[in-house]
Amino acid sequence: MKKEDNQKEENQLQELLKRYMEISSKIQHYREMAGLAHWDMATYAPKEGRNIRSEALGTLSTEAFKMSVSPEMQHLLGEFSREKYYNELPEKYQKSIEKDVKHLEKFQKIPEEEYRDYVILTSRAQNIWEKAKADDDFEIFRPYLEKIVDFNRRMSERLGYEGHAYNALLDRFEEGMTVEKLDAIFGELKEGVLNILNKIQNASKKPNKRLESVKLPVEKQKILSEKILKKIGYDFECGRLDESIHPFTIGLNPKDVRVTTRYQEDFFKTALFGTIHEGGHGMYEQNIPMELFKTSAGSAASTGMHESQSRFWENVVGRSEFFWKGLLPEFQELFQEEVKNVSLEEMVEYINIVEPSMIRVEADELTYSLHIILRYELEKDLIGGKISVEELPERWNEKMEDILGIKPRDNREGVLQDMHWAGGMIGYFPTYALGNLYALQLTKTLQEDVPEFNSHIEHQNFAPIKEWMVKKVHHRGSLRTAEELIEEITGEGLTVKPYLSYLDEKYQKIYQY
Amino acid sequence: MKKEDNQKEENQLQELLKRYMEISSKIQHYREMAGLAHWDMATYAPKEGRNIRSEALGTLSTEAFKMSVSPEMQHLLGEFSREKYYNELPEKYQKSIEKDVKHLEKFQKIPEEEYRDYVILTSRAQNIWEKAKADDDFEIFRPYLEKIVDFNRRMSERLGYEGHAYNALLDRFEEGMTVEKLDAIFGELKEGVLNILNKIQNASKKPNKRLESVKLPVEKQKILSEKILKKIGYDFECGRLDESIHPFTIGLNPKDVRVTTRYQEDFFKTALFGTIHEGGHGMYEQNIPMELFKTSAGSAASTGMHESQSRFWENVVGRSEFFWKGLLPEFQELFQEEVKNVSLEEMVEYINIVEPSMIRVEADELTYSLHIILRYELEKDLIGGKISVEELPERWNEKMEDILGIKPRDNREGVLQDMHWAGGMIGYFPTYALGNLYALQLTKTLQEDVPEFNSHIEHQNFAPIKEWMVKKVHHRGSLRTAEELIEEITGEGLTVKPYLSYLDEKYQKIYQY
Structure with missing residues (x-):
């Protein structure tokens, strides 16, 4: 029976x-x-x-x-x-x-x-x-x-x-995240970043800026973008690259994951790093197992973990000296009519120029987090009822001056620059900064597991790196929360230190402070 | 009370x-x-x-x-x-x-x-x-x-x-259409077309075929396609032009009506007339009144009537001498590197070459209907159970020889050439030929209402012609069936004669028979 x-x-x-x-x-x-x-x-x-x-x-x-x-x-x-x-x-x-x-x-x-x-x-x-x-x-x-x-x-x-009303919105994108946690994390992050910024601004070494005045034809930038996506392992049989005002990645299903980018003739960093960034998101979506598809476990662990993948490829890989050691010959050949004899040093300095600026998506790797902290503070106060939408442009400009030390000339380079709020994504911005933190925690463990990390990047042998991410992160879908996953992979909860150490080491080398 | x-x-x-x-x-x-x-x-x-x-x-x-x-x-x-x-x-x-x-x-x-x-x-x-x-x-x-x-x-x-089982399928696309009616209509059409074909094949005059060997770069063909669509009145604010293997028009809503075309470097007629054709469909969809949108009266009167619009612009307008009188200077300028001194006579002869050929979508205006009649006869027998799918390739080839006098070398230029059956569209093909008939019935009345018809075309003043179609056809949505509508506009039911007269007159002039 x-x-x-x-x-x-x-x-x-x-x-x-x-x-x-x-x-x-x-x-x-x-x-x-x-x-x-x-x-x-x-x-x-x-x-x-x-x-x-x-x-x-x-x-x-x-x-x-x-x-x-x-x-x-x-x-x-x-x-x-x-x-x-x-x-x-x-x-x-x-x-x-x-x-x-x-x-x-x-x-x-x-x-x-x-x-x-x-x-x-x-x-x-x-x-x-x-x-x-x-x-x-x-x-x-x-x-x-x-x-x-x-x-x-x-x-x-x-x-x-x-606790705070904003917690309910944060939790939509980053399960378990709260104002209380973020205040501490962002406090440490802000202090650390401002500290490095200060060292850079006082350094005697100034980066070579010749490439700032270079114009690269959009058609050739497109070729470069596609090339790099293929190299790092984004699968064009299951995806495509298009243009949009605000670049994004959308995973319609694991076999149809589309990325977009934006080309600016006189600022090739936009498309270059925008494309690599979205490629990182895209690879995450493409490698969530079909086995989990259609279940609620068949998505990314969190928005912040998603961002860790884009930031990792964009910054840790894409803005590194090793990456450009490998890519430079192709870059030189493709743009030989536009840029003569661009050297490795010049390129690495150019793509790592640190300078407080208005537009988040064009910000350098260091000051980027400050843009996020600004939005976090505004959103928190908007939802908490401390400020109104009407006064938002002014509050934005004040905070910009307070945190980054510069003031927008108009709302286009101020409060109107991002589309997230129009899309209803309140509580989303903080995950951009969390992505940086996760990315460097992952990198630390990855470098232990794959000691030839830098050499692989230099030789454009991205497969072992991608495979590590696929196995450790992508294949897990949302069987784990981001908190659980980072603990599972690195043995440690969310922490700011690896990111700050990485930044300090990197800029110390470039700015020789 | x-x-x-x-x-x-x-x-x-x-x-x-x-x-x-x-x-x-x-x-x-x-x-x-x-x-x-x-x-x-x-x-x-x-x-x-x-x-x-x-x-x-x-x-x-x-x-x-x-x-x-x-x-x-x-x-x-x-x-x-x-x-x-x-x-x-x-x-x-x-x-x-x-x-x-x-x-x-x-x-x-x-x-x-x-x-x-x-x-x-x-x-x-x-x-x-x-x-x-x-x-x-x-x-x-x-x-x-x-x-x-x-x-x-x-x-x-x-x-x-x-009556015939196929009637149920015909009715899906052309309300009230039957095998009994079509057998009569297509009988008359086939006889008339073969009669003209015979006259052409026996004419001593042979058209100038120099343009057959000309290759036009796809990028320039794209420019021409867009230009013509704009000229005839297709609205790009409410539509777009893309490429696909099989060109089509899709009206997602009246403000978003998309057309596609296909470019062949060595056969520019494909894109040129394909684009004008889809533009005709597109204008129909774009001009069904918003007032009817979302109701079942907010669609075209029938598939055949839809086709009348594409055929009208493609053939009656696009393949006419007057159209090319107007367009030729621009064509010459755009393709000056590829084609020297193309004359009006040469162009009109080239785009009106009559020659039985394998591929429906590349067929000339005259023999086109024969391709349709072939498919009609096969579909009727497939649904009637007279032939099986297995024997379809052979039946196709036999009929091709029987009706058009030529035999496909393989199934690519035979039974596999069209995607309609793959898409489940059985009962659809006949409407392509009905479109030709409706188009010329409409043209007759249009020419009475707008006597400057040819002069408007020559001067690329397409607005009065488009407006007539909008008012008489598009604005009616499906408040009338095609049968009712053609009667309402022309005072006559579906008839083959205007189409045959038009063809005879046109080819008589070109082939001087």
């Missing part, structure tokens, strides 16, 4: 799992289509069609949302949570279900209509933001941003939090 | 309409997203991602299908059909509801699972067809085509028909 009972339970569990995967697949299909619509709107969609597309996007995202909090999903998750079932489940289902339960508990409190309105609002707001930025007109964007901030304030109340 | 009753009924009707439009909008959104996925798969999607995308497409199309035959839709349509409501409805709702009722009656008999499998099958079959064509390997495509034909046979039984 016991055996029969077991068999019966096993059958029931299989039935439940089948239904669970049907719903999960459907949710994935809707999200995939919504993702495609996002990509399309940012790349090729004709201008006039976008407003109508936003509605379709709203419908689709809302349907996916509804399924994720539907009574049937609640029932299934309830069943799976029963001990007799839960203990029988393979790990991937356990993790997927845990994530779904958490999502359900939080998001079932968001009314469907409100969710839909918000998707449409943020989709349209991105169009308006583009215009506002082009015309330096914060006022046309303000009502949209006010609605977005209001929604996020309400959402944080609904999702629930301990 | 009477007044209050009326008010109550009016309120109920408004409630019903509101709900009807909610469902209709949702269906439109799903179809729009599915359309975007189609476009993407044909243009930019990375190879490896397509199989997974097919599944998502299947899910979305099936959901749209389910909504269109759902119990709630049935209930609403039942309510609207009651006299007290129906008579109160504006025309656009009446027509939309009539179409929906017809769709419901037919398609509710198709099981949802079968529909979904079919969408996925035809989406994948298009990938397989591409490979089969590239490798000249009918056998890998055969099992897919067998399943597609089987599904269509079953579908025709389920949809119901009078």
Whole structure:
């Protein structure tokens, strides 16, 4: 009898799992289509069609949302949570279900209509933001941003939090992250970065800036971008590279992961490092195992861990001397008409010039984190109700002067520079700085495991490095939270030190302070 | 009391309409997203991602299908059909509801699972067809085509028909069209075309073929294609031009209507006329009134009527002497390095060379219809069970020899040349020939209404011509069937004569027979 009972339970569990995967697949299909619509709107969609597309996007995202909090999903998750079932489940289902339960508990409190309105609002707001930025007109964007901030304030109340209201939003992108933790981490980071900045500014050595005045034709920059992506291991059979105003990576499914970049003739660092950056994100998405696909364990561990991959390739690899030792001959050949005799020293100095500047995406590796800290402080105060959207441009400019010591001439190089808030991504920016920290923690362990690290980079033999990341990070999907994963890989929780040591060592060498 | 009753009924009707439009909008959104996925798969999607995308497409199309035959839709349509409501409805709702009722009656008999499998099958079959064509390997495509034909046979039984089973499939694309009507129409058309072909082949005058050996760089062909699209009135703010193996037009919404073309360096007629052709389709989609959008009256009158627009611009306008009188100077300038001193006579002769050939999409205007008649006869016999998929390649080759007097060397220039069957479009081909007939019926009336027709074309003043088409055809959406519309505009039903007269007159002038 016991055996029969077991068999019966096993059958029931299989039935439940089948239904669970049907719903999960459907949710994935809707999200995939919504993702495609996002990509399309940012790349090729004709201008006039976008407003109508936003509605379709709203419908689709809302349907996916509804399924994720539907009574049937609640029932299934309830069943799976029963001990007799839960203990029988393979790990991937356990993790997927845990994530779904958490999502359900939080998001079932968001009314469907409100969710839909918000998707449409943020989709349209991105169009308006583009215009506002082009015309330096914060006022046309303000009502949209006010609605977005209001929604996020309400959402944080609904999702629930301990401590600061902003914690609820942080947790959406970086599970378990809080204002309390970030204040400490960013405090240490800010101090460390400002300290190095100070040494650099007082160093007698000044970097060679000849390359600043060089113009490289966009067509040739495209060739270089594609070349590098292929070299580092981004798979073009499962992806593509396009242009967009704001570069991004979107994983529609593991076999269709698209990256975009932006070319500037008179500032080739934008496309060069932007492409490598997105390539890092892209490789993460391309290497999440098909086995986890469609389950909630089939995504990155966190937004910050995602960023660790892009930062690692962009900075640790792409801005290193070893990387340019290998790449320089090809660079010289490709651009022989535009740049004569560019030396390794000159290139490494140029790509590592440190100088406080207005635009985050063009910032050097050192001051980049300061831009993030600025946004973090503003977002925290916006959600906490300490400042209003109306006063945001002024607060931005003040903080810019306070932290980076420079003041924007207009809102284009101030509060309007990024599209994240238009897209409703509040709580997202901090993960950019966390990515830097994770990246250097990973690098430390990677260099222990692969001692020929620098030599591999110099010889453009990126496979062993990529494979390490695939095995340690990508293949884990979100079977682990970022916190668990960094502990699992490095034996240590999130920490600022490796990043600061790396920066200090690097700039010490270049600026000879 | 009477007044209050009326008010109550009016309120109920408004409630019903509101709900009807909610469902209709949702269906439109799903179809729009599915359309975007189609476009993407044909243009930019990375190879490896397509199989997974097919599944998502299947899910979305099936959901749209389910909504269109759902119990709630049935209930609403039942309510609207009651006299007290129906008579109160504006025309656009009446027509939309009539179409929906017809769709419901037919398609509710198709099981949802079968529909979904079919969408996925035809989406994948298009990938397989591409490979089969590239490798000249009918056998890998055969099992897919067998399943597609089987599904269509079953579908025709389920949809119901009078007379031939193929009628059920014809009606999907051209309401009211039957084998009985087509046999007569195509009989007359075939005889007329063969008669003219005979005169041409016996004429002593032979066209100048110098341009056949000319190669035009793809980049310049692109410039020309875009230029012409703009000139004739295709709106790039609400559309775009890309490349795909099989050119097509897709109207995602009236503000986002995309066309594709195909460039061949050594055969510039492909892109040139392909682009104008799709531009004709595109203008139709772009000018269906927003007022009809999301209702079932917000589409073209029929597939044949759609084709009348592409054929009109491609052939009646694009292959005319007047068109080239206007365009030639620009053509000469753009291609001055490749073609010296091309004369008007030479160009007009070249683009109107008549010669039986293998590939439908590269066929001349005259023999084009024969390609269609061949496919019509094969489809009819496939669905009627007279021939099998296995023997299709052989039947194709026999018919080719029988009708056009030439024999394909392989299946690439035979049965594998078109992607329509892979996409499940059986019953579609005949509308290509009907388009030619409608186009010339429309032209006749247009020339009466706009007597400066030829002069406008010569002076590249296409606006009055486009406006006539917009007003008479595009603005009507599907408030009329094609049959009703052609009668309304020209005072006459579908007829072959204007087309044959036009051809005879045109070729008589060129070939001087």
